[in-house]
Amino acid sequence: MCRWQAWWKGLVPLALLALVAVFFARAPLEGALADRADDLLNEIGESWARASFDGRDAQLVGEALSEEARVKVRSELSRMSGVRIVDDRTTLLPERRPFTFSVIRDGLNVRLEGYVPSRYARTRIVEAARNMAPDVKVSGDDGLVRARGVPAGDFAGVVAFGIDQLARMPAGRVTISDDSFSIEGRAPDFTTYDALEVTVRTDLPVDFKLARFAVLPPTVSPFIWSAEREDDGVLLAGYIPLGDARRALLDAVRGAVPGAAISDQLRLADGAPNADGWLKAAAYALQQLGRLPGGKVGLSDTSISIEGRAPDFAAYDALAAARRAVPEGYTLARFAVEPPTVAPFTFGVLKGMNRIRLVGYAPSEDAKRLLQDAVRAAFPGTAVSDEMRIASGGPPAEAFVAAVSFGVSQLGKLRTGEFRGYGTAFSLTGEALDSVAFGAVSAALKGEIPGGFKVSSSDVRPPLVSPYVFGLRRDADGLTVSGFYPDAAVHDHLLQEARSQFLGTPVNDVSSIAFGAPEGFGRAAEVALRELARLDNGEVRFDDLKLHMTGTALFPSAVDSIRTVLAANLPKGFSVELALDVAPPPAPMDGRSCQKALADTLAKAGPLFAPASAALAPGSHGVLDHLAAIVTGCPEATIEIAAHADAQESGGDTDNAQSAARARAVADYFAQAGISAQRLLAGGSAADAAAPGERVQFIVR
Template identity: 50%
Template sequence: MVEDASGTVSKAGEGGSARAPRRWRPAVLLLGLAALALLAVATIATAERPVEAELTARAVGVLDRSGESWAAVSFDGRDATLTGESLAEEARAKVRASLREMFGVRIVKDETTLLPERRPFTFSAVKSGKTLALDGYVPSKYALARILAAARATGATVTGEDRLIRARGAPPGDFAALATFAIAQLDRLPSGRITLSDGALAIEGRAADLAGYDALRATMEGPLPQGMTLARFAVRPPVASPFLFIATRDPAGVRLSGYVPSEDARAEALRALRGLLPGVDIRDETRLADGAPATDLWLRAVRLAGRALAAVPGGRVGLADSTISIEASAPDFAAYDALTAIRRAPPEGFQITRFAVEPPRVAPFAWKLARAPERVVLTGYAPSDEARRLLVDAARGALPGVGVVDEMRLASGGPSPEAWATASSFAVAQLAKLRVGAAQVTGARVLLAGEALDSASYGTLHQAAAQPPAGLAVDAGAVRPPAISPYVFAVRREGDALTLSGFYPDEAAHQALRATLERDFLKEKLTDVSAIGGGAPKGFLDAAQAGLSQLARLGTGEMRLSDTQMRLSGTVLRPGADAEIAGELARRLQAPFTTEVALEAAPPGAPATAPECQKSVNDLLVRATILFDSGSPRIDRRSLGLLDRLAFSLARCPGTIVEITGHTDSDGAAAANQLLSEMRAEAVVGYLADAGIARGRLSGAGYGTARPVAPNDTEAGKALNRRIEITVKEGASQ
């Protein structure tokens, strides 16, 4: 149907349908027009789609080639719309111009924006265990993608993607390359932080080990990516425990090893050591580490090491945390004294726990203990502080109340510790037995000198010297017995017992005195309570023996010698013996000795029968023998005491007959022996008669070699055959 000009609607040609009613004609016309419009739009749209797609593809290529991938483009027909965030106004203009010049583009609508500018342009990453937190600015989505990829490649859990904001102000060059390099360095630490500010990198944290620290430091101090500078390297080395610093000196110089707490501390330590060791080559092989004491205290300890090594040509000083060890061999006492002074004054916060300094070598290695009444002085050398301390303690323990002055020096070259201890113990034990004196040890030889504390100490000291510990040679010849004043010596005779008391000057004199008692007395029981003592007067032994020979003639009595005064007291057994004894003493004692004699007659013995007298005589002759001068009838003076006792016994039985018979040995002619035996018998008869035995009771006879009691072919047998026999028989009273 077609709407005409008059607005009426006609039917179709004849033969067709009937004409529509006039009222429908406007509606039909409108529907036709709408359909025609839709058809036109569809036709246009269908025609524009290939054009927009083509333009978009061409525009993306242009943007890619221009390097401005930040921009996005869309087309409405031939009209382009630009969107995106630009880093610079120049980039926006460049994009617009590129699209306007593109064929087929009618207009370019610019809806891009300019990114905010950030100064400084910062980027940071914080690593904590397995987590990596990112923050800061990135210049583009492309840079963001690269940075995220590098962060995830470390294997850590990455957070903070939403805190990475695109912004202008990035330094020239490839910012993503700078960030990924920084993240790679951070990944070498167990934990830490990197910060990029413009192109300056700061890195901090703590290295896992020294190798990792050294490698990271070498990287950061080496060539960095273009556009990057190192603003701050605050990575701490690992904690060293113990924190060691060792300085070793040898002929080549001083080698430093171990750790230093910082580069500044290293420089200060080297400066101090070079000042203390001028001209000495110092090789620094130390490494940075954490864990040191306070730096100022640590540097004081380093200076101590320098002073110690300056004193010796070779040695080692070690610092371990807050302890110090010193090892060296001192060439002389000056060096040893210097090290000892250092040992006494460690720096604040430190203590010297090991002092293994070998003292200077000496030869001969000797030491001495000198004792005065009130103190003991130790001089010479000791092998170690411990040995010296033990010696001082031993001296104080052995000599309580006596001051001990230690003037010893430590030295090397001495005996083994075992030998030193043996000699020390022995010397101190002997020194305790001296009132004054000294014990000097040279090697394994001990020399003792001085005055013994008392007689017992003198004896035990000499016994110990005679049997010293194995390995020791002891000379105690210069040890004197204790000085005695007044010098007293006494022998008391009572009954059949002798008591020896007081002092003698030496063992030879002691034995001589005992021999006199054995020879001149009658084998009485001897109680010896005498002791050795110094201070005996000159001529002591001769005087004492002279007194004993007269004491032998007494029934009971005592001989006492006090310095040079002798007193003899007791009872005599026959008349006139007191005068003889006094005269004999006066004759034998020489000045300065003097005598005092206080003798009295012994009470007469109880009357006895002949058998009783015989028994008494036999007991005496069993205990002693009447002696004569060799080849002579003259009675030996040593037998006068025996004869006095025989006379005293015979006086108890006045109604008896006493026969005296002499015998000799086989030496000499028989006639001579016979005559000698008769003369000796007569000599005894004469002595007894002078002693008060009635001459008529006495008879003498000699039998020479007859009636031997032992074979004459030995000296012992001959001695037994030379004898006087006394027989007591009943007889008339005289």
Template identity: 50%
Template structure:
């Protein structure tokens, strides 16, 4: 029977519904509590699993939990790492099981990585061990100073085979070194690091070299250091020696070249202390040739106890003081044979000092011999050039050596040029330079050369001190002197022994023949007999009695030729010249008396006689009563006029000195000598009269001679 809806249900039914409601509510609460507890368990297990992975060094793996079940994901570098991760996670309290969802990366051998820099661009390539390593490498690359773009980061390939340790930190170290180069590259291959590029300066190069040749991080080793040093221009290297200490300076192109240089120094100067101050630099000539050139320079330095050798690109300089002539000669020889591609541009080796410093040139008829010392190679070349110009075709023997201790270079050049110029005017002779003073001796080629050399010797150039000049005129044989006198004047030819004789002849002729033109073409020569100049004088003195006249002196034979006013004069001339000649000389004459001439009237005679000379003629030999040659010539000419004037008389007037009886006696004696000379000439004694002096000159004694008309003489 259906119950009435408004009627309350029975009590048991209501109870069951309440129980069901309460049960459902409990289930909901229980389920909520279970879900909340599971989430807390999973979170707790996840935290503990991540800590374990990081602590064990397996950060490549990650773990997630489903309840108490661990699900491991990631790319393992090795099977051992996977097993290690599984075992570690399984040991965590509360983990029920471990589900391995990891994968194994492919293995790469060699494991390589590279970073190449070109200005602001960094290009990466190669392998990385993990995504975390890629991230760290990217951060390090972008942090390199000056880098504006990093390329290839997303194309780095993850792989197994990386060396043990923190690979990313080694890459970061390499990038730090690459940051110092404007262009360059680092390469990691397994556990080896290589670097290449060009250093911007030596300081950077030195820092890189020290760093990379020292301990590397993570046990890496340096496989290749190919950083090139900065280009050096000019490329300089030098070595300085002070006894047993040698300092090597400048640049070398490589470590191998440095070792070769040090080895060469040790071999060349055994036992020497070698101080290495060389630095690497780029820009040297070809490596092998450069080392060869340095070895050559070191061998020259070994000969100098104190010196320096320098290479500047391909130019070699050698400086120092040679200890001996043999070593100096050896250095000179080496100077002319440098290595291929190189040249000795500076040779500043001082030669040994010569004491005394002498330079000689000896000339013979066959050759020229130079000996002694010169101050430099340039001086030697200058002398050789001068010799070729001044002595063409003459064989030359040069025995000179370069030495120190001589005059300054400019003075030596002036003295040697001057000496050679003088020797060029000699057939044989010698120039001697010693102690800064020059001496010359020898025989001139000819009279013209002797005159030129004598003139040069009187005016040496500045800086030249001529200590001795004994150059003889050329040897003349036969030795001849000639004087000719006619209506046109006087001509001299032939030779005289010296300039003094030339001057004496000129002065004598000016005295004997005042106002007459003298053409002197004589030369100076050697080979004259002793007394030659005195014989010339004796002949010239007698020549005044001849008109025309010729004097020829050949060695010791004198010949006088010409005309005399009267026949007696010929014998007188021969007698007087023979008496005046030096011992060993001989005299001969070719003298003829002049034609007598037509008689003259009185009106013609007196003016003609008056034109001969002043009233004080004739002249006499000093202190003697005998007329000298000029006085005899005057009397000869007067006698010739008197012979043509039969109506004239000759008046002889002595010239006594007032109050001096002795002087008066001399005057009388001279008057008697005049009378005797005229009588010998053919003047009759009746035509000669001694008369008082019309007007005297006190202080002098002599004789005045006049030709007077007969009537005037009677008065």
């Protein structure tokens, strides 16, 4: 028989035992199911989802990137053994358009900004950022936001790729916007810049495109660029600014040198002046290069250089004109363009009455400018006509400047004239301003010529004067020569005659050379000088063809004698105005004093005779008049006269006869001067002597 009351009392403990057993057995079951669910979700690539269990019932949470991902997770989890039902509490992540992400580096500081598709992607990105460089500090990782809208492809991989590129620069930014990749910064050197450009343009992960490569090349200083003409084209080297400068520059090359092959060795670099100004300066330089086969142009910051050889004068003139049209903000620091070569290399400075002309060629612009400065300094206010061209083939510029400066200096002493050069020789022609200038030019041409030049010819004429005046004045101080003479030969002859005719009288020469002398002037001056030597004092003056003579004759008969000699010996066309006084008779002397006076006079000069003849030479009248005046002062004395015959005629009777005849000729001259013939004993033979003063001897008795 059943004792149900006792049995019921046993059910309570049994139920408690069952509940305890179920409770302690459920927890391990739920944990095991959760672990298996995590593994499954990782295996299917949906780690964004998490599953928890209540017994065998799964509760699914998380933010999905897409509805397809939610369906996939539910389906896969529901098929997992041990799972009874799946409670899907997942949601969709907010969608971001565009889906952006940025990595910003500033030295050792790296900041992450933007959206990530999953925790896995975030972990991978943060790890890549921390491995960028030792001691790098990463910030912003906790602010990364998971979102839908991630582009196709390996998003975390492209971010890591960008971080690797940033590692090469001290500062920069990588930006991903949907499937567009952008990078900016400044490369520390050209090697890094080249590597970055190649890598980014060629190795960017698939499914992504390069939207912007804004990595700046290194900054260079000076910012240099050059273009050089070669046989078959143009070589471009150096640096080029950022932007569209390359295309514009290549267009400028094609415009300046049509059809030329272009060898582009340019590098992008930072540090250029203003890009627009730089392109204008480069285009200006290329325009000049187009005129220079084999030439070279360049920029260094804001300095322009041009070098080469101009093929002709048209090209050189255009290049020279371009020197005055340099783009604003730039300077032409070097202009080394050689002008065309000419042969022969001629040049000249021509001085007219009111204008200076520069003709021929100069070896350089600087040389020409220095010549112009010299001309303006030498001829202030005078109009200068510059017809000179620049050319090669001549003397060095320094030698040219030295020579033409010398020539200009000489032209300054001429009324009109021409200085013309031929290579390293020159000629000088013209009329001197005055006699002093003529002497200065003549002396300069005989001296050392600057620049190693030589004088090929010279025709510098003395000044032309009118009336043509010349004077000789004899007084107590000596003989003064003044006025003008036509040439050095006449001048030297007159001075020689003066020293021999005037008995040792000092000669003060203040005359100067000049053109304009009447025909026969030299002969007329010589005749006048000899007659002046007969006076005690006096002056001779020529005014063109008119001769004026004044002074004091030593005795009365000398006046008529002088008039006769002048009338007979002056060249045709000359006229004479004579105004002579006669000196008073000299004070009487005793015989000893008379002898001494005669000897002193003969010591200075003596009478001359025609060769092999007893005829007195015309140049003897002066000394004979002074000897006659001495004899006049010895009224009580008898004078014995002896003469010496020429050596070539000496011998026997002929010698004695010539000596006697010459002695009588002197006695006759004294008699004509008014000395009594009874006081004169002539016919003796003087001792052998070579000096003129020893060929006639006087003995006072």
